[in-house]
Amino acid sequence: MAEEVAAVAGELRASFRAGRTRPAEWRAAQLRAIVRMVEEREGDISDALHSDLAKPRMESYLHEISLAKAACKFALKGLKNWMKPEKVPAGLTTFPSTAQIVSEPLGVVLVISAWNYPFLLSIEPVIGAIAAGNAVLLKPSEIAPATSALFAKLLPEYVDKSCIKVVEGGVPETTALLEEKWDKIFYTGSGNVGRIVMAAAAKHLTPVALELGGKCPAIFDSNVDLHTAVKRLAVGKWGCNNGQACIAPDYVITTKSFAPELVDSLKRALIRFYGEDPLQSEDLSRIVNSNHFCRLTNLIEDKTVSQKIVYGGQTDEKQLKIAPTVLVDVPLDSALMTSEIFGPLLPIVTVDKIEDSIEFINSKTKPLAAYLFTKDKKLQEAFVSNVPAGGMLVNDVALHLANPHLPFGGVGDSGIGSYHGKFSFDCFTHKKAVLIRGFGGEAAARYPPYTTEKQKILRGLINGSFIALILALLGFPRRDRR
Incomplete structure (x- = not known):
């Protein structure tokens, strides 16, 4: 089992490194495919949920199928704006420069899902991971076997199976998955298992999102x-x-x-x-x-x-x-x-x-x-x-x-992290800080030797003094210019 899991993870890693998941076109195509899957296979999804939980069809539609479809459409609508670098002020100390925050996919992520809403709680984190440009491995809950089997059958028919995969199974399979190094683990379930997931992630310093429960x-x-x-x-x-x-x-x-x-x-x-x-x-x-x-x-x-x-x-x-x-x-x-x-x-x-x-x-x-x-x-x-x-x-x-537009997640014993809407995109994204400078605007005051005059200018810059900025750009004190 460990070798099989390692092979699947390796294939996902290779696909991500090849850049397949990064383009907006790829992300949108996968999301549209999931919408199509939900629309075309709604009956199969309802049947699986009824088999696993005797869930009424109306409840299946309202609480799982419609919400999954809405999550996908919301991500499609916002995707291009979410992916745009966010411009932020650069400040006097780095003048002249521009600053931005770039949303970067984390890499290859593992989603371990729960049995009580086995369709929605599996597909919604996957939607967020895809929107963020990641390769994804989904482990559905074995306690909802019909829905798990449906995912294993349907997802390869609709999405890019070199970047989005499903592994079925119980404790042995989950244990093998947790031995691998992932770029993030998203787990939905009990606090007891959440602790196991977090301990396994700590071995690789893998970040986690834990959607747990508690007494509401x-x-x-x-x-x-x-x-x-x-x-x-x-x-x-x-x-x-x-x-x-x-x-x-x-x-x-x-x-x-x-x-x-x-x-x-x-x-x-x-x-x-x-x-x-x-x-x-x-x-x-x-x-x-x-x-x-x-x-x-x-x-x-x-x-x-x-x-x-x-x-x-x-x-x-x-x-x-x-x-x-x-x-x-x-x-x-x-x-x-x-x-x-x-x-x-x-x-x-x-x-x-x-x-x-x-x-x-x-x-x-x-x-x-x-x-x-x-x-x-x-x-x-x-x-x-x-x-x-x-x-x-x-x-x-x-x-x-x-x-x-509201984040969904726990606090303390009820969980770590949140998702839904853009929060799902953010959950699987690294916010990379980027500062860009040209070669102009050299300030002699930043370089040794650090004279008293230079210290005054640098302190002024740190405190946001416009006069200090002008003096620095003019190269004062001139006797120290090199």
Whole structure:
């Protein structure tokens, strides 16, 4: 396996060194090919996502297929401007000169993807890497085998396979890939594996982007449009792959007095969405595999947790389905509250005052996303100012990732780096500083011997003195000219 991986990496390296990926025409051609692939093979993509996760076709289109296509078109529209050198001021100390920042491709990059949104989370980083002019190796998740196999089949049919490759497999293949030296590694997944990726990258001083997860909180104030807010909360939790999403709300914080009303409203919304028997709903994704099914059922089988269930809790091991489940005031030291849930379980934490929720969030690790439902502007300002998170959204869930003008990424334990839109291009680009001078404008004061007069001129230059610049260009003090 190591030899095969080395051969693939070597071919990509040779293609990059030959300059194949640098021209704007090549980049645009690959992006157009991906758009064509998404349009022509939408049915195959939906079938693969349904096979891996029983994902409803509408959810597949809204959350993966349409976003991938939009990301490609956004990159095509902005590509030429993104590639242009950025002119910046040169300053007095280097006068006369011009300065610019050149966006340079990093080289050969590795993208290791996740299983929960196996199409989007694979192709969007690849889009950014291609736009930036890199050669790319994609390692899709083996936990979503149908989508992984589809990538291995489709990408070589549509894009330049000498510069963009797919390697399938599990832990042995990923281990072999991490032994190679890459110019950047982009990983989406759990924090535990993220640490492994970062440790492997450190051996080669390879930069990394880690898109991880964490326990994303949602503060729910009583001062809301309850009917609308509850629908948005519910679809953001259970309509996002049945909670198997890094940006799905992991827990809700509300006041003790408001919790009963919130729970009743949530129950009504869930019945409207998924019926009286949600395990039979075709609009609810299944759990990805038996391991994750057991992990999730173990979380609620603990007696101290199960007695806190106020709605749901039904499971079907044969279908790998777990109903939307709401719990109130589970023990804070339970696994449900100390580990990322990544599933359809939603604990509600109650506090005396809604303002206490900010302190509660800040006592935990920094989340990938944080949500607030309120009409209170002061609470909104306090939330934005005082809650550290990769990103946040007020009065809705998850929609911030659909805006290509906003970066998407974590902070602290929830990740390193960001992407989406131009941020994807920047993620795979080195910003090279370039200063260009001619042979005119020689200043004798910069050369030894360093006399008192020269020091005065140089200090003036460093402090931005125009008079010092004129004196330097005139060659003062003249007795030192050589």
